[in-house]
Structures are given as C-alpha cells and as structure tokens.
Amino acid sequence: MRYHRPTTLEDAVSIAATASGLTRFLAGGTDVLVQMRSGMIIPDDLIDLKGIAGLREITTTAEGGWRIGVTISGAELGSHAGFRRDWPGVVEGMQLIGSTQVQGRATLTGNLCNGSPAADSVPGLVAAGATVEITGPNGAREMPVEEIPVGPGKTSLKTGEIISAITLPPRGDNGGDAYLRFIPRTEMDIAVVGCAVSLRVDGRTITEARVALGAVAPTVLLVREAADAIVGTTLDDDALAALAKAAAAACRPISDKRGTVEFRTDLAGVLARRTARIAYDRAIGVSK
C-alpha cells in the first residue's frame, strides 16, 4: 500500500485520478482502518487529506449558511457553538456515531462517503438540504447531499473526485431540526432506523418540512409524503399519525442481524413522530 499525504487538493485529485488499483481517501479513518484491518479492503493507494490546508475549518457562507471542511471531526463539529445552535439535528446525527474516541476522528464526509444505508449523519444533512462541493479532475461542482450515496458502500463520485466541503443553507427564522435513531443498547450500535426532520413554523403552524429516513432502504430516503403530512398543521395527533403512516409506507427495509422488516417499519413511524416533535419544539422556541 502506498501512503500519500498531499498538501493541496489539486495534488490529491491528481493522485487519485491517475492511480490504478484500489484507491481510498483517508480523513478520520474510522471506517477505512476497520476495513483494512479485516482484510476486506486493502487499498493500493491511500490518500491522506489531513495535510491539505483549509479543509479543517467551519465558516459561515455569504447567505448565512455554513461551510464545513471535510476533515472536521465530530468532536470539533459538536463544540462549535454557532453551528450547533443552527443545526442541532445535524450535530446530533454526527455525534451519535461510535464512541467518544471515534468522535475524536470521524468526519461528516467520511460518514457520507462510506455509503452505509444506516449512516447517522446523512439523514440530518438531507433533511437540512445540505449540498456538497466536489472537486475533480474536471473542476468543481455542487450537488445535493442525497445524490451522493447510490447503494450500500457506493457513491456517485467518479474516479479522482473528492468532496471538498459540505454546505448547509441558512437555518432561517423559526426553524428547528432533530435526529433520532433506534439502537438496542444506549450507545455503540449501528442505527436500526434513523430519522431526521427539519422544519420551519409560522406561529405554531409548520410552513415547510423535510423528513429523511435512514437504514430502511439502500440509501437515505427523503420522504415527501411524510413532510406533506405535517406541513400546514400544528403537529397535532392527527398530523403525527399521518406522519407515522407515511414514514412507514415509504420504508423498503431488509431483515438482518440488526432488525426485521416489520420492526424497522414500525420504528420508522415511531421515530418520525418523536423526531418531528423535537424539531417542532425547537422551532417554536420551547427547547433549544
């Protein structure tokens, strides 16, 4: 295995574009090293991104949103008061990954690019309407985050392409987001079901919403019908019931060692209700 530590994005792209064999990027390494250790994936070229300046920053965008560098760790994301205030759901999703030790290294981008259907950080990003900036041999482009994962372990990135930043739109007034997942223990499990809700209110009425479900399909689902069920409501019991039903209906889960089809479908509805409640309370200012 060849280990590279480029100092610019261009060098990283160039190494990746011209490498033959198996190439992996290394940010936090909390997925890559596990895969290497098990013999599952032994890269021919490992490209460490942590030597590239400018990738380890959280900055605000001109519109009032956020730009998160790809080598920002979960711990760093969580301790950024400003970002946390705007997007607590995104932070929650990121910070539920693994242990305190894993948080010291794991990154949003790494979690996204690993392509697990159960990735904890992805539903929150999708619900927030996040985009990714991709730098490749042919320049840079922007894409919605939900178009990156295409199946278990697979992304839509082409050879030589690197995600150089994740961008969150401005939170906007009277908005709130949240992420919940179900795991059998209290920590250290992969999500059996994950749900993120981001919404905005006018008074006590929901004016816009995005509902994303994780671990119930090959990729994260953005469930339009679930959002429709609560927009225009005050999240009363009827709205919650309709939300749960829509979430359950959208699921296409499998049965595996972590849960059955039936269980995941039930939990999707339960979590949708509970997550929407938290996002709503945050939006109306009850709890921040």
Add this chain to the structure above:
Amino acid sequence: MSKIHVTTIINGDMAEFLADPRETLLDCLRDHLGRTGSKEGCGTGDCGACSVTLDGVLVCSCLVLGVEVEGHRIETIEGMANGSELHPLQRKFIEHAALQCGFCTPGILVAAKALLERNPDPAEEEVRYWLAGNLCRCTGYTKIVDAVMDAAAEMRGAA
C-alpha cells in the same frame, strides 16, 4: 513495501520509529516503541482498550495509522503518572477495586482523564456515556464510575 520514518512526541519525549503504512498507531506503540500499556481488544474501535490522546483529543489508537502521527503529540497510559506519583484516577481505581482483570483499565483511565480535563464535575450519567466506548467485561462498571466520581471530587477539592 518500504517503511516510513515517523518522528513524534510520546508522553513528552521525542520518539521515532519505522512504520509499515498499514500498521496502526497501536501496533507501533506496542511493537516498535515498547509501550504495551495500550491494548488491542477488538481492532475495530469498539472497545476503547487502545485509547490514547492525540494532540489532546481522546482517540482509539487502533483507528489511527502510525504514519499519521508524524509531528503530533501522543499521551498514553505510561505517561499518566507523574514519575512515581500516581494520578488521582489511578489511585482511586486501586482504592475502589475498580479493576478485576485490569485489561480495560489503561484505556478507561486515559478516557476518564480526558473527561475530567474537559468537565471537572460530571454527573454520573455523563461519565457513563463518555465511557460508553470503553468496554469492561469484569466489573459491570459500578466501581469504575464510583472511582471516577471520587477522583473528580478529590481533584476539585485540591484545585
């Protein structure tokens, strides 16, 4: 496969070693630097027995490559005591019988120290969640939590 020369600072002392790029920091600490206090329990970042701090951040050394620590600062269990003076956490662990086989103990001590540096007055629940990545199969965690809370209290009193 040629090895890479790495220079780093471990527990305040300069250290250098030759690493195969595939070797983890844990492998390098144990096999090249003679520091066997950090343990491998799982190799997948699930048990925390390999916990060290990297530039002051608590990490699993099995999830860091040896070649990644060039120029960085590492603290391991071997550096926790100040010469012959044990850290209050170490003393309290012995006092409270917070170890049975002792295999998870170095990782838990490093993790607990990182917690108390960040929050000197944690509630019990915070201690348990902070240590969720440190598996112990012997104690059921009760005496571990007691020891951490007691050490925290002593450190607050002395401060």
Add this chain to the structure above:
Amino acid sequence: MNMRVIDTKFRLVGTRPNRPDGLDKVTGRARYGADFSLPGMLWGAVVRSPHAHARILKIDASEALALDGVKAVVTRADFPTGLTGEDWNLQENTMAGDVALYDGHAVAAVAAASALLAQDAARRIKVEYEVLPHVIDVDDAIKPGAPAIRPGSGDHSVPPQEGVHPDMVRHNVVRNIEFGHGDVEEGFAQADLVMERTYKTEATHQGYIEPHACVGQMGEDGKGEMWVCTQGQWFIRRMCAAVLGTDAAQLRVTPSEIGGGFGGKTTIFMEPLALALSRKAGGRPVKIVMSRSEVLRATGPTASASMDVKIGMKKDGAMTAARAEFRMQGGAFPGAPVDLALYCAFAAYKIPAVEHVGYDVLANRPKCAAYRAPGAPMGAFAVESLIDDMCRELGLDPIEARLKNAVREGDKSSYGPTFGKIGLVETLEAVRKHPNYSAPLGPNQGRGVATGYWFNHGGETSVSLAISEDGTAQVSIGTPDIGGTRSSIGLMVAETLGIPYENVRVNVVETGALGVNEPTHGSRATFASGKAAVIAAQQAIGEMCKRAAGEWGIDPEAVEWYDGAARPAGSNAGKFPPMTIVEIARKMGSTGGPISGHHESVPDGVGNSFGTHVVDVEVDPETGRTTVLRYLVAQDAGRAIHPSYVEGQFQGGAAQGIGWALNEEYVYGSDGRLQNSVFLDYRVPVASDLPPIDTIIVEVPNPGHPYGVRGVGETGITPPLPAIANAIAAATGVRLRHLPMTPPKVLAAIKARADG
C-alpha cells in the same frame, strides 16, 4: 449501596486493602498475553474455513512459502495420529483433519517475520473445499435426517447406530443422560397447578476484552516454553503435549496476567499451533495473537439450549414434582454442559419427585468452552421463569413461594448430594428486607426476582510457601489472578501467620514450580488455593515453633504461635519472651535450614453458593427497548475475605447476565457463517446501559474452609436471565421464552398481545 450481614472478628480477613498488582495494572506495566516478545520471534497467522461444514480436498501453501520472510506452514499432517477421546477432540479442534466443522475452524497456520507478513501469507494459502450440508440450531440438529457430524462421536449412553430402528437414529446426539428420584406422575397428579413450557437460549461468548495470545517455542527435541494468557497453565501444558505428541513435563508454561477468562481460557485453541510452527521453523519462538473476529468465531462460546420444563405446584406454593428435558449443542464436539445445567436446574428447591433428561447434540459450530457456571444460567432461565408464571397464576409472592420450597442444611438435593450449610434462605430474606424490593414503580416498569445456584469446585491444588530471611513470606500459587485473588490469598496467609498484609507476596507461578493445579475456574481459586495456602502457612508455623522450642530447650508441643511470634503455651512451659517470625527467620540457616510449608490435595469441604437477584426494568411499549433501572444481588459468600472483590464478582456476573438476557447472541446466516463476529454486532453491555449494581454479601460460613470461604465467581450469572424475563413480564404482561429478549422480539410480543 453495599451491605454485609455478619461482621468479621478477624484482624485482616474482611478488610479492603489495595491489591498487590494494582500499581502495575493502573500504569500499564502489567504484562498480558500479547505483551511479551522474544529475540528472533516470528508471528503466526491461522487460515480458517469460511464454510460451516466442508471436506478439505487440498491445501496449497506454495505461494505463501515463496514469500520472503515466511518460515513455516503447518497443517494437520504435522500432528500425530491415533489420539482418542477428549485428546482427539482437542486435536481435531486445534486443526481440522479431513473435514472443516464450523465457520472459523483452523485448517492451516503460517509463521513469518512480521504480523502483517503472516496475514498476507495466510491469505495466499489456497484451500480447496467440497461444501457439505450443515446444521446450526440444536432442535434441527437433533432431528433424524439432519446432516451427520462426525459420526461415531457419541459415548456409551447413546445407542450405536446399527441395530436401532431408523426412526430413532438421531445422528448428532453424542450423550444422553437421565436421572431423578420419586414418582413425578404421582406428584403432578397431586398438584393444584401443573404448567409445562419450552424455553430457548442462544449461544453467547464470555466476551473477555483480551483476545487469546501466546508466544510458544519448541525445539526438535520436544522441549518447549510458552507464555500465554490462561486460566490454567497446567491444562494448557497437558493439552498441548497431548495434541502434539510430546511429554508434558518437557513443556513449561508460564501464565501472563490475564485479561478476563470466565471459563473461555481454561482450554487450548491456537496454542499448539505456535509450538508446532516453532518446531518447524527451527525452534524460533512464534507469537500468535487472535483478532476479535477469530475469538468470536473460533474459540469457545457457550452452548445454546432448547428446554422443556414441567412443574406441579400446590395452591400454597409447595412444589410437588418437576421434570426437565434439556437439549444443548456445544458445537461439533461433545461437551455441551447439559449435565451441569440439569444438576442445577431444581437445586434450589426441595421437590419430592424430579426427573431430568438431557441430550448433548452436535452442530456445525465452534467447540464450546465453559462460561461462568456452564449450563446453569440456561436452566435457571427456564425453571425460574416457569415458577414466576406459576406464582402469578396462583397469586403468590415470588419470594414467599421460593422460601416455601427452599433447600436448607440437611436437605437432599435434586441431583443427589445432601446439602451442608447453605445460605439460600438468607439471600431471599436479605432481598426481601432491602429498599430496592419496595421501591415504587412507574408506568411500563416491572420487577423480577430469581434465584440461582452453583456448586463450586475443589480440584487439584498445589501451593508452596516460604519464609524469607527477613521474616516476610512468599506464597507460590498455581491459580492465575483474574479478579483479585492475590489479595485474598495474601490476607488469609497474613492473618494465619499474624504478620502485616504487606509482608506477604503472592506469586502466580509457572508449571515447573509446583505440582499440578487446576485452573482458576469453578470459583475455586480463593477456596482451594486459599485453603492450601493456609495449611501451608500452618505447616511453616509448626516448623517455626519447633525452632523456638529448640532454642528454649522445651518440647515443640509446648510452643504456640500468636500474633506473629512463637511463645510458650501456658506458664508451665517456661518463661521465655515471644520469638518473632523476624527473629526466627534471621537465624533459620543455622537452626535447621530454610523454612517452608506446602500442601497438595483435591480439597473437600467445597461450599455451594446460592444467590437471589431483584431487577427493575422499564420497557418502551412502542419500541420494545428494555432499560434496567435497578439491580440488586444478594449472594452467599461464606466469608468475604476481601469484600470489594466479592462485590466485584457479584456485579460482573450480573452485567454478563444482563447482556445475555437482552442483546447477546450468535447470529448465523443460512450459509452457516457467523454474522456478528465483532463487538459492533455482538452487543455486550456498555457503561451507559447499566445502572449501579447494588450488592448484599450474605455470609453463612462454609465449615469446609478455615476462613469459611465459598466460591462466588459463578453463581452471579445464574439469576439474571430469568430475573430480567420476569421483570419484563411484569412490566408488559408478556412472557418471553426465547433469549435474547431483543427489542424486535419484545415489540412483536407486545403487539401480539394487543391484537388479542
């Protein structure tokens, strides 16, 4: 909160001094199995079958051997033939012969100059398999027509296959036991309520955090050395020698510190491979460290069980009859602890008529090893769950009903022996008095009670004690220190000698330094090594009294030992000031030579240990997730030499039981491969999963031990499985009979009940 029932009247026994190896363990200095290296050392890696059942057609190691730095490859061809019985089983498990018997079964091993190179080389060893049908579940494996595993492995209790009606041929049954007493049909007829249910548990792993690791060195002359993390260095020695066809005495095995065992490190797995590779590599030492995935796939989990239990009970709770049929699989080898499970199943109760039937069944899974009271937790899960349901049905308090039937001193047990002094009643009463038992419960919360039992064990013991020139003492024991025994033994010896605790050094020694010792298992270390250490100390005391008598010119019978010194026994013996151990030791070279004591035996007087647990849980009715709110252990320790380490055993056993009850299990795919071979999906409890575990140390001293000790390590894992099932039943109204009680199972049961 921790409580003790009886106060100690000893100077040291019952106190809580620091353990002598504490400093090494909190500084990272202590050396465990993988922490040892030797000059010229090679690293070993093992090639393992990816199939649950397959004929091995060909092994081609040429590509591996061609790599620079690869020094040796071994296969079964490098091992002797002609072994029988358990030696054959061990050899077969160490390295597959013609057939790979489970996913993870070792088929070849390689030694190379580095760990990474060894793993790369292992990947280049090509093995050709012919995949065979496999069977995983115990109830599938016992059916006639199931794929036959290792035909001919059954013992005398199983009818030979020829001459038996084909419908009765159960290929994979290797042992069948039956025992009991009384007339169960009569007993059931007399009962007011008879209930019969079936329970299932899945295989779990001891889950020690330290993977198996060893450094082995063997020359072509068959002389060898090994450094290994083990619970029993003599077992390792004997088993390696048997499997390799070498002499036991020529192999010296040194135990390292051990990072947990719980029974799983009382036997061999890859240790002979290190020695075989070493011998083939010209005697260079070979280090093998298992990965976590290898540990879960290819060491010794516990058995899985399918159990039918039937109990007859009168309205007032008195049990009239009980019947148990247990089917257990312990992998592709005989040894599922179905006998032990049945012995313990009804042991807590005085029942006039009992019948037990057991089947040890083979399946394509790893060879099971002991796991903390092997068999007993499964049996307790079944029996204590059924008793709980019956109490509910009859409107009886669970503790009162157990007190009504509880065995006491002099009662004949369900499995034969008559009980001596035991403390079951005391644990039930202690729990009843404790605040946890009356703590208020909220919505979706429930309380469960259960009782458990383990006989404990004596076993071969050799201990040696020597007085040093400065009057301090050293004790050599053969039982590795897993949970603080150096401290307990030190306390007992210091107490006996009348010297400070700090003046005793306890060493855990290698096989060359003592006679045979059984491992630290069976909750025996504090009991057996402790008893032998006390007797050895008394022997040394006898010798020291003789030296004093010699100097005083009086009869040795007229000298007694008190407070660390020899003194005349009574005023008739003469007026001499006491001669301290320091004074005697200083001149021992000229008064007769070194002063020692030693003791070898299979000690009798083992004390059984009963325990009662109470647990409160809350179950989320929408997700089926169970949270443990409160947990209380009351267990009879006989005498707690070091109470902190007794409490530690109680808490550790409870934690393992909680994991087993709620989340831990071996998950197999339809291809017979283990799907959860890392800690991510083999879910042991983490710190945030558990509440503080409260303990009550009950002390009904065991007359068979000089300080009243009963082993405590194992009983603690026997009540949690049913206690939690009972609590979940109380919280939700649904009874689960298949472990683990994971959220999907609980939610499905809750929904089924709601649907009527």
